Amino acid sequence: MALRFWKRKLPDREEKAYKIEVKVEQGVFDKKVLILLDSLFRKKILKSIDYCVSTGKEADVFRGTDFNDNFVAIKIFRTYTGQFHRFDDYWDESMAIKMKKKNSVIDLWCSKEFKVLQLLSDLEIAPQPIYRLQNINVMSFLGENGIPYSLIKDIKEDLDQKTYDAILSSIKKMYVRGIVHSDLSEYNIMYDDNSKKVYFIDFAQAVSNHHRNAEKFLRRDVENINKFFKSINNIEITESDQILKQILELKH
Template sequence: MKNLDRDKLLEKFDREVEKLGIRLKEADEFKVMENVFDDVTLLALYKLVNKKHISLIGGSISTGKEANVFYGEDWEGKPVAIKIYRIQSASFKTMSEYIAGDPRFSSVRKSRKEIIFAWTKKEYSNLMRAHDAGIRCPKPLHFDRNILIMELMGEGETPYPQLRAVDHDEIDMQAVYDEVMESIDTLFNKANLVHADLSEFNILFDGEHPVIIDMGQAVTPDHPKAIKFLVRDIRNINRFFKRFCNIKDEEEFFKKVVGEHRMTP
């Protein structure tokens, strides 16, 4: 995109959000992050603003491998997380592995843009399934193109810490472990999902309970690699927790989760 075209788009965005009463925090930082706020993203953000899903767009609160998350507020002033998948730098090949074989997205074309749009929709759908099944996770609110708006899991503008970063001597790690393992079971048997990337990096801690996040890659049990991913999730969680508490036998827990649907990983 030419700088002139981008400048015009930013000027239009500024005028429109001002007209709608949207507040921009750290506007300069917002505008210079060209690898995040390209023309497609700005247009998607404009649509979400125009539909009054956002009343404030704040600064960055986290940066991941594929996406940036920004603080925001809805029209009632409630905090939300605005997750923006980077179209230019997200791992296209990695995303394709999880989408290919998912019957929900079998019609998606294999262009970078279409894969990322499908990934955003996929995370919205996965979070909704998990939330409805009773999993502690962000409630998804809205999405458009490569932008997902969801409940902010944190206090004020600060997200809860990752499980890996908390003081493990100050909490009951056995109880946390048991709850995470129960979540794996619930995801499979009630939400009909396998997280497929579960680890101490994708679990927050709210002071009492673990909170599961980052579910764009989650797959349904009929995905060709679902069982392999489930085994990996179980092993990752046991690897992390074995230093802090008693862990379950991986094979026995796997059999408990999949039950009569057991397959060879």
């Protein structure tokens, strides 16, 4: 009896997680993440993890490949982050998942981002959501030939009036869907040089347009965009107040 119990209690899950055949720098993944990634491989959401696209304060983003040989973006939210104090400001009951015992606060951020991607999925202004597991979001990869599109901050010379107008239009479309990005800037907008399309990313801080801070965050988003585009020649900027007025009128 003791032996059987012992056998049952020692599944090789964790051990298998360490055998994931990925070539990543040591120490990037903690034990929890390894186990979750192992689960994503087993569920056939992921076939491989290819390379690290970005290491940020709150998350790391990797390019991966799925079983149809499409590239995907894998965003792994850091379990330990010094940013918890900001959580209150961006807490949005309407976008929260039901917390289970195994969930940590960071899973809420991750699930919020995933939920927003779902809400926006038909608008073609953000990556497509594919799968979420605790603090890992798998989404469509925004890039060409496996290389991520540029952030607009890095390609000022390629941007023009159409880019600016497209960004304002996307902010409005999001708002009509009931969402304010709340962390919008040249750091969270990618640009497809071929189609000239812009894509918003990084939605963990997004709130619904009924949120107590929605207007404040919307103003900041608009002001960030205006500030950035003011630094580019030949772009006709609409005053932030006017944009805000136009957007707020869309609320229903």
